[in-house]
Amino acid sequence: MKKSDVPQDESILGNLKRAFYAVNENGEYDIVASKGWEVEKIVNDFVHEGMDEELEKVKGEVLKGEASSLKFHMFKHQMTISLLSEYTGIWKWKIKRHLKPSIFNSLSEKEIQQYADAFNISINELREIPEKI
Structure with missing residues (x-):
């Protein structure tokens, strides 16, 4: 060019x-x-619109008690279980378990802090999901 x-x-x-x-x-x-570049903006807007819809679905799962807030923050930050495992040092099988609200809510402060650090948010922010996305 x-x-x-x-x-x-x-x-x-x-x-x-x-x-x-x-x-x-x-x-x-x-x-x-x-x-x-206008084309890039159009594509990004389209992708983000789709992501917002999916994020709303995940938010619904969390509000219904079907998933922990960890799942919401993983999706919001576009992290897979493998990537989050690399960032935190927590084994993948443990992260899968932590997607269940009952397991996630019983985690130690140290484990919660590892996740919060990976997302660059506070522990309180990790435990909550925002009203507005």
């Missing part, structure tokens, strides 16, 4: 800019700041 072709459309970044590699007048690669 030429420097002059780097998109400068509206994006989800707001006032932030993103770096793109583009070819300058001498045929060399330069880093060029871009506001965004």
Whole structure:
């Protein structure tokens, strides 16, 4: 892509800019700041809309007592059991068990803190789910 072709459309970044590699007048690669690309914004909006719907479903499971708040926060932060295991050092089979409210609610403060740290939230935030998503 030429420097002059780097998109400068509206994006989800707001006032932030993103770096793109583009070819300058001498045929060399330069880093060029871009506001965004309309196509990228459309796709991101579509994906986030779908994620919000799924997050509402998971929230419903938590409110019905079918899943722990851990499941909600995993989904919100787009973490799989494997990824969360890597972040926390907690075995995958234990994380699966912790998705059950009765098990999750009996965890030690240390285990809860490991999860809270992985999501970069407080223990209280981990135990709760927000009213608005």
